[in-house]
Amino acid sequence: MSRCLFPRLSAGVLSLCLFVPNFSAQAGEQTLTVYGGLTLFNRPEFDTLAVVEFPFSLNRQELEFFKPDTSAAGYFARVFAQITLYGIDGLPVDSANTYFSVAVPSMTEAARPGYKVFNSLVLAAPPGVYSAHLKVIDAVSKNEGGAFYARVVVEPPRRTLAIGGKCLAYDITYVGDTAFVPVNKMPKNGFDVLCNPLGVFSTEDTAIFLYAELYNLAEAPGEAADYQLEYAALDPYGTVVQSLGAKHRPRPGPSAVIAERFDISGLPEGPYQLRIVASDPVSGQTDTQTIALALVSPSAGSLMVADSEQSEFDPYDTLSLQVKENLVYYLLNPEEKKDLKRLDPAGREIYLGRYWQQSDEDPLTTVIENRLEVIRRYEYCNRYFSTDESGTDGWFTDRGRIYMKYGPWDDLDDIQQPLEGNPYQVWRYYEVREGAVFVFEDLQGVEVYTLVHSNMEGEIYNSDWNERLKYDYYKHD
Secondary structure, eight states: OOOEEOOOOOTTBOOOEEOOOOOOOOSSTTBOOEEEOOEEEOOGGGTTOEEEEEEEEEEGGGSOOBOSSTTOSSEEEEEEEEEEEEOTTSOEEEEEEEEEEEEESOHHHHTOTTOEEEEEEEEEEOSEEEEEEEEEEETTTOOEEEEEEEEEEEOOOOSSSEEEEEEEEEEEEEOOSSOOOTTOSSOBTTEEEEEOTTOEEETTOOEEEEEEEEEOOOOOTTOOOEEEEEEEEEOTTSOEEEEEEEEEEEOOSSOEEEEEEEEOTTOOSEEEEEEEEEEETTTTEEEEEEEEEEEEOTTOSSOOOOOGGGSSOOGGGGSOHHHHHHHTTTTSOHHHHHHHHHSOHHHHHHHHHHHHHHHOSOTTSSSOHHHHHHHHHHHHHHHHSOOSTTSOOGGGSHHHHHHHHHOSOSEEEEESSOSSSOOEEEEEETTSTTOEEEEEEETTSSSOEEEEEESSTTSOOOHHHHHHHHHHHHHOO
């Protein structure tokens, strides 16, 4: 386990100390080093909103401590933190802030390196694409630090079995529903979760913790059917490095809390993915999620972030030729598709490689960023839009085609119980040709959505739907 101290402090005071890798601070004496994370809770009961939590940590020795008066037993630092969420137009849409204290018994203790301070800020947001800025200020020294989140994608709640709210943690303690938890701004279902914002641990740690939530378990009246959880550590290529066990849990209702401890003493230094597989034998549904994890040596001089976007590993290299062809299906023109079809497999690999090199939007980097984005869209489509049990045709559905071409919507209306007609979704893209609209209808009531209307040239247009959208807009204006 990590070497750690857990002082019990008065209300409003937050100071948790534990051993972590000796990460170097950012350049500049006036800068606080801030490690920011992101956790999304798409709980079905929230309906059209998702809880977005921004956990963060600071290096305690970078704060300035003082004694409020001569009778005070210790020394204190004061910290102000604020998160601001921005829409796609760059304008702020919401914010939250907190002001808290950190206490130490002596200035010698305050200067000890390797100790961290933890807190979190929470917002609620509808489905959409955002950016966010976390700002942290030492109220005594006025030194500042922060983190910028370039892309925060809030997805709508799913109606099938889903894992949400996942985060890796240094420690998880059950405190009960009514217990007072002074060290956590958002107690999670009776658990005090000491979240690790970046998912980076020391190789001297022998254990890590996982918190997550499981939604949409099927009702099982009169049955004792357990749901199942399986865990494994994967290398950057998706190969299982170490099985982390399997669990059978009794269902407490439609939702459940996942709080696990894993022995990582056998894992060497390096980047990993923690894979979580949940299965519900009553509904026959499963969900698989991964979360980035990295182990670094305590002597490492720089931070190693477990993030595929910041790694030289390119997931494109592991894809089959068929998947590589699927990725460009909506990007190639008819003549280019004919040219590709004429080639043998080796020729197609070369053709596709040249296509992406020529399409690289930033050739000065070693990664083809726009290709990574297409891969993300492809994986998202297959996960959420597939009509087959294998989850491989989502990219080829109507919703998949639009998502592959335009990416995440800017606004989503998901109407499951309209006053008349079938369930439908309205996707809006505000920056595509001054506003693009796509309407998908579940014509058979089996969650297979067909594009029935759009204002985009070349797409299906339905005057009845056009008038219906206008009516709904003015009705709610």
